[in-house]
Amino acid sequence: xxxxxxxxxxxxxxxxxxxxxxxxxxxxxxxxxxxxxxxxxxxxxxxxxxxxxxxxxxxxxxxxxxxxxxxxxxxxxxxxxxxxxxxxxxxxxxxxxxxxxxxxxxxxxxxxxxxxxxxxxxxxxxxxxxxxxxxxxxxxxxxxxxxxxxxxxxxxxxxxxxxxxx
Amino acid sequence: xxxxxxxxxxxxxxxxxxxxxxxxxxxxxxxxxxxxxxxxxxxxxxxxxxxxxxxxxxxxxxxxxxxxxxxxxxxxxxxxxxxxxxxxxxxxxxxxxxxxxxxxxxxxxxxxxxxxxxxxxxxxxxxxxxxxxxxxxxxxxxxxxxxxxxxxxxxxxxxxxxxxxxxxxxxxxxxxxxxxxxxxxxxxxxxxxxxxxxxxxxxxxxxxxxxxxxxxxxxxxxxxxxxxxxxxxxxxxxxxxxxxxxxxxxxxxxxxxxxxxxxxxxxxxxxxxxxxxxxxxxxxxxxxxxxxxxxxxxxxxxxxxxxxxxxxxxxxxxxxxxxxxxxxxxxxxxxxxxxxxxxxxxxxxxxxxxxxxxxxxxxxxxxxxxxxxxxxxxxxxxxxxxxxxxxxxxxxxxxxxxxxxxxxxxxxxxxxxxxxxxxxxxxxxxxxxxxxxxxxxxxxxxxxxxxxxxxxxxxxxxxxxxxxxxxxxxxxxxxxxxxxxxxxxxxxxxx
Numbered sequence: 001x002x003x004x005x006x007x008x009x010x011x012x013x014x015x016x017x018x019x020x021x022x023x024x025x026x027x028x029x030x031x032x033x034x035x036x037x038x039x040x041x042x043x044x045x046x047x048x049x050x051x052x053x054x055x056x057x058x059x060x061x062x063x064x065x066x067x068x069x070x071x072x073x074x075x076x077x078x079x080x081x082x083x084x085x086x087x088x089x090x091x092x093x094x095x096x097x098x099x100x101x102x103x104x105x106x107x108x109x110x111x112x113x114x115x116x117x118x119x120x121x122x123x124x125x126x127x128x129x130x131x132x133x134x135x136x137x138x139x140x141x142x143x144x145x146x147x148x149x150x151x152x153x154x155x156x157x158x159x160x161x162x163x164x165x166x
Numbered sequence: 167x168x169x170x171x172x173x174x175x176x177x178x179x180x181x182x183x184x185x186x187x188x189x190x191x192x193x194x195x196x197x198x199x200x201x202x203x204x205x206x207x208x209x210x211x212x213x214x215x216x217x218x219x220x221x222x223x224x225x226x227x228x229x230x231x232x233x234x235x236x237x238x239x240x241x242x243x244x245x246x247x248x249x250x251x252x253x254x255x256x257x258x259x260x261x262x263x264x265x266x267x268x269x270x271x272x273x274x275x276x277x278x279x280x281x282x283x284x285x286x287x288x289x290x291x292x293x294x295x296x297x298x299x300x301x302x303x304x305x306x307x308x309x310x311x312x313x314x315x316x317x318x319x320x321x322x323x324x325x326x327x328x329x330x331x332x333x334x335x336x337x338x339x340x341x342x343x344x345x346x347x348x349x350x351x352x353x354x355x356x357x358x359x360x361x362x363x364x365x366x367x368x369x370x371x372x373x374x375x376x377x378x379x380x381x382x383x384x385x386x387x388x389x390x391x392x393x394x395x396x397x398x399x400x401x402x403x404x405x406x407x408x409x410x411x412x413x414x415x416x417x418x419x420x421x422x423x424x425x426x427x428x429x430x431x432x433x434x435x436x437x438x439x440x441x442x443x444x445x446x447x448x449x450x451x452x453x454x455x456x457x458x459x460x461x462x463x464x465x466x467x468x469x470x471x472x473x474x475x476x477x478x479x480x481x482x483x484x485x486x487x488x489x490x491x492x493x494x495x496x497x498x499x500x501x502x503x504x505x506x507x508x509x510x511x512x513x514x515x516x517x518x519x520x521x522x523x524x525x526x527x528x529x530x531x532x533x534x535x536x537x538x539x540x541x542x543x544x545x546x547x548x549x550x551x552x553x554x555x556x557x558x559x560x561x562x563x564x565x566x567x568x569x570x571x572x573x574x575x576x577x578x579x580x581x582x583x584x585x586x587x588x589x590x591x592x593x594x595x596x597x598x599x600x601x602x603x604x605x606x607x608x609x610x611x612x613x614x615x616x617x618x619x620x621x622x623x624x625x626x627x628x629x630x631x632x633x634x635x636x637x638x639x640x641x642x643x644x645x646x647x648x649x650x651x652x653x654x655x656x657x658x659x660x661x
Contacts, residue, residue, distance in 0.1 A: 003642045005635050007628065008515075016636055016646035023646060025633050030625065035633040043527055043583075049633055058634055059526040059583045065635045066526065070627065071578025072590050076635040078642075101519035102550045127520050127550060152550065154522055 002028065004079035005065075011079065025049075097134050097160040103127030105151045110160070114142045122160045123147075140164045172487045174248020174273065176201055179217065180238050181253030183541030184557055185463070186213035189251050192479035201245035203238050205231040207551060212543045219245045228551040232256045235263040239270050249273040249486055251479075255553065258462040259286045275486040277441045277461045285437055285459040289331045289369055295456045298436045300429055303448065303455040305371035307331075315368075316352065320345055325373040328352055330359025330366070337362045339406050341373055374450040376607040378417050379403065379457075381446040382430030383470045385481055386439040387491045394431040395470050395478075396500050397423060401606045402595060404518055404618070409588075409611075410595060411466035412505040413473055416566060416604030417449060426454055431495075433459070442467075442482045450607075465508070465558070468539060472504035472562040503569040504562045507577055507592045511554040514591035514618040520550050523585030531579040535562045535572060548585040556587065566604070570596055594620060 002013040013028040022036040036048045037056070047056045047069065057068040063078045106124040110116060116136040123134050123145075140162035147159055176199040179186045186202060190213060193200040202217035205228040214220045221241040225231030232238075233256055242250050250267050252258035252275070261282040267274040276282070285291045289307050296302045306318035308331070319326060328351050330338040338358035340351040352368060360366040383395040399415035400408040418426065430445035433456065444464045446457040467478050476498070481491070511521045524547050530538040540557035542548070548556065559576045563569040577592045594617050595601055600610060611617060623631070636642045 003636070003639070003645070005632060005639075007631060007635075008623070012628070012632055014632055014636055014642075016642055018646050023637065023643075025629070025636055027629060027632055031629045035637065037634060037637040047630060047634055049630055056634055057527060057529070057581045057583065058638055060638050061524075061526055061584060065638055066583035067631055067634050068527075068581045068583060069630060069634065071593060072627070073581075073583065073587070074623075074631050075586065076631060078635070078639050080641070101516075102522040103520070104550070155519075 006077040006079055007074060095136075095138055095140055095162040095164050096158045097122055097137065097162070099125065099134075099153050099155055099157045099159055100132065101127045102154045103132075103152070105147050105149055105153075105159075106131060108145060108147075108149060110142045110145075112142050112144060116140060116142060116162065125159075134159055136162060138162070138164065171489075172196065172198065172483070174487070175199055176219075176245055176247045176249075177275070177483065178203065178238070178242040178245055178247035178250045178272075179213070179253065180232070180242075180250055181256060181258075182208050182211065182213060182232060183552070183555070184539045185253040185465070185541070186211075187216060187541055188468075188539050189253060189479055190216045192477055192483065195477070196480060196483060198483070201242070201247050203232070203241045207549065210543070210546050211541060213541060215543075221245060229256075235260070235266055239266060239272070242267070242272050243270065247272060249275055249483065251275040251482070252462065254460075254462050254465055259460070261286065273486045275441065275482050277439060277443065281437055281439055282461045285439070285443070286461050287331065288329065288458055289367075291459055292369075292456065294437065295433055298433065300433055301453070301455050303372045303374065305369055307369045309367055315370075316348065319348060319352075319370040322370065322372055325375065326370050327373040328355045328368060328370050330355060330363055331369050332359060332363035332365035332367065374448050374455070376450060376609065377401075378415070378449045378607050379408070379446065380415050380418070380426060380449045380454065381444050381460075381464070382427050383464075383467065383478070384431055384434040384439065384443050384445060385478070385485070385491060386434055386441065386443070387485050388440055388488050389490050390435075390438075391491045391494075392431050392435045392439060393491060393493065393495045393498060394427045394434075395474050395476060395498055397427060397430075398464075398466055398469055400466060401608050402601065402610065403608050404514075404611050406608070408466065408508065409510075410505065410507050410592070410601075411469055412503065412566070412569070413469045414500065414503065422452070422454075429454075429456075441485050442478050465555070466506050468537060468558065468560040469504035469506045472537065472560060473500040473502055474498055475501070502562055502564050503566045504560060505569045505573045505596075506558050506560045507573055507596065508555055508588075509557045509559065509580070509582070509592070510588045511548045511556055511585055512588055513586050514588050515620050518588075518618070520554050521586040522548050522550055524548070525582065526584030527581055528583075529581040530557075531559070531576045533572070533576065533579075536560070536576045537562075556582070556585075559592075567602075570602060590620060591618060 016023045025035045026032045033050045039045045059066045065076045103125045106126045108123045109121045117139045120136045121133045143163040144161040179202045190200040199218045201219040203223045204214045207228045223231045223237045257263040261279040264274045265279040308315040326342045328340040338355045342351045356366040378401045386392040398413045400411040402410040444460040447454040528544045537560040561572040574596045
């Protein structure tokens with residue numbers, strides 16, 4: 001079975017196979033070879049890929065894996081197959097506007113029941129010193145506003161649900 | 167300088183984050199007790215843990231708590247503080263607050279309210295500096311005559327910079343290269359000025375193309391002694407926010423350095439400046455113009471400390487205690503090169519949008535010649551309630567080239583997991599050939615957007631990140647264990 005990880009917006013598919021000495025990593029259409037990770041405790045270790053080994057620091061936080069290696073930091077998200085299906089199902093017929101960044105609601109521009117067309121400004125948010133307009137990505141009816149004036153939210157939080165078409 | 171010789175034994179730190187930690191470090195050195203105010207959201211912050219006394223303050227928003235002068239002065243009284251250090255931002259350049267602190271019988275560690283009023287207001291400061299015969303850029307000030315403001319702005323000619331008069335930190339600023347767009351830029355800048363500073367007054371000045379931001383650190387005491395501690399160059403900016411600062415500036419000849427530093431000291435002298443301050447200039451071609459004066463400690467003050475060996479915060483405290491400066495201009499010398507890189511909770515790769523999260527792992531470089539001024543600790547949540555700056559990495563070396571190399575290593579060695587930061591981007595800027603050659607200006611990052619967006623990860627790097635992720639993700643390992651080794655060896659065709 002494949003496992004999916006999101007790295008910088010790109011979904012990568014991989015699986016591990018056990019070997020006599022550890023694991024073989026198989027990245028779909030990309031790479032296959034032996035890998036090993038020695039855990040030196042408290043999220044530090046040495047990663048060996050095809051015989052080449054180097055220091056790595058990592059933290060697993062739910063479905064997020066934060067890694068520091070080669071002077072760079074990346075966060076990968078494990079895309080749990082069950083959760084991916086659930087989210088597709090519940091969003092059937094709906095279109096959600098998500099927060100592009102963490103911030104605060106400055107002004108709501110629509111109310112539930114309003115008809116909107118692609119590009120209609122749904123709300124104005126502020127993140128640090130930047131004001132950003134959140135616009136409808138398609139035509140629809142405002143079903144629900146998930147935030148009110150002054151509310152703070154994290155990146156990817158659902159701000160508005162639109163009911164598609166009429 | 168021993169605490170016994172100071173007229174106060176406790177100082178209230180009216181700030182948060184890395185600067186509060188920094189101020190407490192100097193108080194410790196002087197043997198002075200440190201009291202601090204904090205909003206609940208900062209209860210787990212290192213500065214609160216370091217202080218001898220911590221007093222909670224509240225407000226509608228976390229920021230409003232740190233802007234509530236009455237609560238802060240009450241806290242200073244409760245802590246028995248004889249002096250108050252405002253840090254930077256918040257109330258540090260608020261003359262009314264400085265006056266109220268003094269009226270409460272507490273020494274304000276900063277300039278007098280009159281000088282804050284004069285030099286903290288862009289328009290008044292500019293007029294004052296121009297009257298003194300110092301160089302300023304051609305400009306139009308709205309409140310001179312609002313009805314002719316736009317016409318006067320137009321007559322300066324493009325490019326123009328539109329700024330809120332009450333502003334700071336680049337908020338609300340607009341560059342206008344096409345005069346047809348001036349009206350729109352003025353309306354937007356006015357609305358942002360109103361929102362951020364409660365003041366919609368504007369001014370417009372000539373925008374210097376490829377300008378470099380060069381500023382000079384000054385110190386003045388209560389006896390009229392003023393010295394400069396050389397310049398800092400802060401040209402690497404995004405949206406007028408500084409990212410990397412250094413000293414000495416690679417752009418200045420020895421003669422130009424002397425001219426700009428002496429001009430700054432003379433401006434401070436003319437203003438009767440007391441305490442630490444920074445005179446900012448725009449430098450382009452072979453000319454410099456006065457930009458503004460910051461009547462407080464600057465974020466980037468550590469680079470000056472690294473090359474001069476002067477503890478600026480300790481000097482600020484001594485000046486507030488009515489002591490004379492312990493050195494003259496000729497006593498101050500600079501050694502080597504220092505660079506500061508600001509670690510922000512933001513994603514340069516996604517248009518510098520702010521990030522949030524919890525600090526799950528934090529490990530700073532501990533090399534010699536590397537100083538880290540940090541306001542965060544493991545377990546702390548990073549929110550968008552405040553400015554996104556988390557920490558500063560400051561390096562010192564004999565030459566600029568060695569300092570750049572050291573700064574890159576420091577930024578790459580830094581481990582902060584749990585909240586995305588601009589660390590990768592800092593390494594890209596420091597390693598950029600333009601930066602290496604010292605050929606930057608305040609628009610450099612806008613002109614070279616690939617530095618912010620960054621290259622795609624090399625396939626080999628992707629493999630390595632995926633390898634770690636696969637090995638530490640339980641379901642991935644479990645699935646591998648569920649497959650008998652023999653079948654696995656044959657591969658997925660058997661599935």
